Amino acid sequence: MRLNILGYMNERRQTIFFENEPQIIAGGTIAGPKECTSIIGGYVDMALTDDMFGESTFEKAECSMLSYAIDRAIENGGLTRNDIDVMLSGDLLNQIISASFAARKSGIPFLGLYSACSTMSEGIMLGAAMVNAGYARRAVAATGSHFASAERQYRYPLEQGTTRPPQSQWTVTGAGACVIGKGGDGVKIVNATIGKVIDYGVTDVNNMGAAMAPACADTLIRHFKDTSTLPEDYDLILSGDLGALGSRLLKDLCEEKGYDISVNHVDCGEIVYKVIEDEFQGGSGAGCSAVVFNSYILSKLKDKLFKRVLFAATGALLSTTSSGQGESIPCISHAVELRS
Amino acid sequence: MRLNILGYMNERRQTIFFENEPQIIAGGTIAGPKECTSIIGGYVDMALTDDMFGESTFEKAECSMLSYAIDRAIENGGLTRNDIDVMLSGDLLNQIISASFAARKSGIPFLGLYSACSTMSEGIMLGAAMVNAGYARRAVAATGSHFASAERQYRYPLEQGTTRPPQSQWTVTGAGACVIGKGGDGVKIVNATIGKVIDYGVTDVNNMGAAMAPACADTLIRHFKDTSTLPEDYDLILSGDLGALGSRLLKDLCEEKGYDISVNHVDCGEIVYKVIEDEFQGGSGAGCSAVVFNSYILSKLKDKLFKRVLFAATGALLSTTSSGQGESIPCISHAVELRS
Numbered sequence: 001m002r003l004n005i006l007g008y009m010n011e012r013r014q015t016i017f018f019e020n021e022p023q024i025i026a027g028g029t030i031a032g033p034k035e036c037t038s039i040i041g042g043y044v045d046m047a048l049t050d051d052m053f054g055e056s057t058f059e060k061a062e063c064s065m066l067s068y069a070i071d072r073a074i075e076n077g078g079l080t081r082n083d084i085d086v087m088l089s090g091d092l093l094n095q096i097i098s099a100s101f102a103a104r105k106s107g108i109p110f111l112g113l114y115s116a117c118s119t120m121s122e123g124i125m126l127g128a129a130m131v132n133a134g135y136a137r138r139a140v141a142a143t144g145s146h147f148a149s150a151e152r153q154y155r156y157p158l159e160q161g162t163t164r165p166p167q168s169q170w171t172v173t174g175a176g177a178c179v180i181g182k183g184g185d186g187v188k189i190v191n192a193t194i195g196k197v198i199d200y201g202v203t204d205v206n207n208m209g210a211a212m213a214p215a216c217a218d219t220l221i222r223h224f225k226d227t228s229t230l231p232e233d234y235d236l237i238l239s240g241d242l243g244a245l246g247s248r249l250l251k252d253l254c255e256e257k258g259y260d261i262s263v264n265h266v267d268c269g270e271i272v273y274k275v276i277e278d279e280f281q282g283g284s285g286a287g288c289s290a291v292v293f294n295s296y297i298l299s300k301l302k303d304k305l306f307k308r309v310l311f312a313a314t315g316a317l318l319s320t321t322s323s324g325q326g327e328s329i330p331c332i333s334h335a336v337e338l339r340s
Numbered sequence: 341m342r343l344n345i346l347g348y349m350n351e352r353r354q355t356i357f358f359e360n361e362p363q364i365i366a367g368g369t370i371a372g373p374k375e376c377t378s379i380i381g382g383y384v385d386m387a388l389t390d391d392m393f394g395e396s397t398f399e400k401a402e403c404s405m406l407s408y409a410i411d412r413a414i415e416n417g418g419l420t421r422n423d424i425d426v427m428l429s430g431d432l433l434n435q436i437i438s439a440s441f442a443a444r445k446s447g448i449p450f451l452g453l454y455s456a457c458s459t460m461s462e463g464i465m466l467g468a469a470m471v472n473a474g475y476a477r478r479a480v481a482a483t484g485s486h487f488a489s490a491e492r493q494y495r496y497p498l499e500q501g502t503t504r505p506p507q508s509q510w511t512v513t514g515a516g517a518c519v520i521g522k523g524g525d526g527v528k529i530v531n532a533t534i535g536k537v538i539d540y541g542v543t544d545v546n547n548m549g550a551a552m553a554p555a556c557a558d559t560l561i562r563h564f565k566d567t568s569t570l571p572e573d574y575d576l577i578l579s580g581d582l583g584a585l586g587s588r589l590l591k592d593l594c595e596e597k598g599y600d601i602s603v604n605h606v607d608c609g610e611i612v613y614k615v616i617e618d619e620f621q622g623g624s625g626a627g628c629s630a631v632v633f634n635s636y637i638l639s640k641l642k643d644k645l646f647k648r649v650l651f652a653a654t655g656a657l658l659s660t661t662s663s664g665q666g667e668s669i670p671c672i673s674h675a676v677e678l679r680s
Contacts, residue, residue: 013425084352095662103672109352113454115452137353321493330441334451
């Protein structure tokens, strides 16, 4: 175990190492019409023209998108549901109903996660951990979100037409999944860094980027230290959904600690839309990093255009109740390192 | 790996085996005044006289109880927070705010889970998996619930004084945690069975026991098959919070498949209260199995009065939104096998 090699048996580690080469065998993605006008439109498995996906409610549409992404990832890997031993999933809806109902449909043994918009990297981390240790032959990690279900749960009814402040982001309508297994020439999951909950006292629920940036910085820096690497060792450092403002804060926070990520950092929220006035700071939501990572980024990793990627999805762990009771926004970011 | 020994490399397994003897080093528990009138009152670390625990809201009280249980488990193990590499926790509140805010307070790297009232066994399973594989030196698994926060989130404001139907259960006010590590003479976590989401079409949100019993039966039977054991091999088969009605259904469902658990099955929800008229079928909530398991049961395991226990917490993965949209209640149960 790396634990002993590094000789810090009595110190806390946040980074876990996978010696047995767990890999991403295949990804599956689906995204809404608005999302597909950006570069990711050319990489997703299904580009929706109707964001209801044939369902009667936004929540059911979100769940169906998640199911689609899971089934498509399994199919893209040349597998069937029976080949998957565990499904790791969660979403933004209360009691993660999208994931729970998708798990009901799939029949795959299910471990429910909640990590808000950092669910994708938590799922990949735990999937790799399960496969690496031989607990599962293959795992599927998945998450998604829907603009309309998130708006009405976290903010206001859409019908109200509330004005969005300039620091706000736009929740991505879409879902992404990947199948993790061993063998083959997939994209290797080398290690993963478990995030801590970080809270700098931001209370503005419309400014998720500012709230989440410190958690992302904390995890990235811890990752660099645990792995004895520097930002320039990576072709890409990919954060989840900090948006434009949050990304600037992340760069500043890293620089303060002596890590310059300005050259190779990209945020999924900045590339999931052609940034126009409506979305302000860019994309957010659990589906944001799930769609971007499992379509565009995974494709580039497979083609070896990126050789080493550090993917740190970012989550804000607030609820309407916690905000209503005057709490600030606790945030988290989990990171996984991928190599082609 | 057991995977190869058993020679079913190409079949799905739901049970994972821990060869390196991960153990429960210590537990920590806290429960409300009503809960402490039952047998568990003599086993918890703190028996509350005020279920607000000095806080201004029910949700904050729930979070503080969870924090207390975590800190107390760590302290009971003769450890400090720095000795714990990962916290695995979730709860019933939207966006698991109790767990997220407890993680903020603890500063321990955090993996958020959502598995409703089966969170305790999901947490123990993943904690054992992390420790067994050498990913973490020690993990803490924790969950809790509060009667008043659950009532107002899932059902009605308490002030409304809604009549409770006879099939209903009473959400436990309390929290439980355990520290999982290696070495020593703790209670061994031998294996764990990952549950599937099972839904028999129950739509009555006041009848959680009936909704969850089929999921519990499915996991128990799968566990018996995967481990080549029978109910009589266990001193105790402990379900989470099926209550009196759900427990009867569980026994019937198991018997239908040829497994007679009637002699050694006990449900945490049946023993957490002196059953009086108010609670009808008994206790429920994530705190139900967390408190009972980490106090009374763990104590009996440590004293070797129980030598082999199968603990299957049970969760209903519904939300007010899913019920409002006409969905039935998807349920899950994860099982862990413990030996003293």
